[in-house]
Amino acid sequence: AGLNHVAYKVEKDADLDELQKKIEAWGVKTMLLPEGTLPSTGRMLQFNLPSGHEMRLYAMKEYVGTEVGTNNPDPWPDNIKGAGAHWLDHCLLMCELNPETGVNKVAENTKFVTEVLDFFITEQVVVGPDGSIQAATWLARTTTPHDLAFVGGPRMGLHHIAFFLDSWHDILKSADVMAKTKTRIDVAPTRHGITRGETTYFFDPSGNRNETFAGLGYLAQRDRPVTTWDEAHMGSGIFYHTG
Ligand SMILES: [Fe+2]
Known part of the structure; x- marks a missing residue:
């Protein structure tokens, strides 16, 4: 169990050089790993977030496409097995937070990824x-x-990685598949207040928490005001029905 690194694809190879300068200027050490370090992957810019999590950026990944292709595609292929995930949607990283000692790696990471990597905040607790x-x-x-x-x-770690499904019904069905296969369900189908997503948490055989996730609750835009959840309402933010 655990997480080696989180990786994101950038648009073009030259972006890696630009980002290396920006990241180093922030005071974070980087390393460029040559093409082929990972199979079917171009060179990677490797560094650690302020929380300690390893992140990698790359511009090239061998394109394998989808089962239905890009010419007159059917809406779904015939050979779907299990939950039928469409894509790897997001991950939630646990970061050290200790108000007594003044350590807040959530805030440090957020500042780093917004100011250096150009992410924008959609919601916060x-x-x-x-x-x-x-x-x-x-x-x-x-x-x-x-x-x-x-x-x-209390410490850095992986909270979960999430796979995208189309609908609430698909979330329910994914939990059916988990029950049938005796997969350990952590949280049965419900809704997150935060992101308005529909969700099931479960553990894969290695012990990592995974999620099936549906419902793009809104179109995230840079000029959309940040949604804020306060301490009294964060339970509803996490699991809306039971919070
Ligand atoms: Fe999630």
């Missing part, structure tokens, strides 16, 4: 006196409510 502690953030680079999220915890 604030706690403590006057809501002065940023305890969790959801961030996007695309138009989905989150491509990446950070949540405070």
Whole structure:
């Protein structure tokens, strides 16, 4: 169990050089890993987020396409097995948060990825006196409510990775598949207040928490005001029905 690194694809190879300069200027060490370090992947810019999580950026990944192709595609292929995930949607990283010692890696990571990697915040949880502690953030680079999220915890770690499905019914069916296969369900189908997503949490055989996730709750845009959840409402933010 655990997470080696989180990787994102950038648009073009030269972006890696630009980003290397920006990241180094922030005071974060980087390394360029040559093409072929990972199979079917171009050179990668490797560094650690302020929280310690390893991140990699790359411009080239061998294109394999989808089962239905790009010419007059059918809406779905005939050989779907299991939950039938469409894509890897997002991950939630646990970051050290200790108000007593003043450590807040959620806030540090958020500042780093917004100022250096050009993510924007869609939602946040604030706690403590006057809501002065940023305890969790959801961030996007695309138009989905989150491509990446950070949540405070006792130490750095992986909270979950999420796979996108079309609909609420698909979330229910994915949980049916988990029950049939005796997969350990962590949280049965429900709704997140934050992102308005529909969700099931479960554990893969290695022990990592995974999620099936549906419902693009809104079109994330840079000029959309940040949604804020306070300490009294963060339970509803996490699981809307039971919070
Ligand atoms: Fe999630």
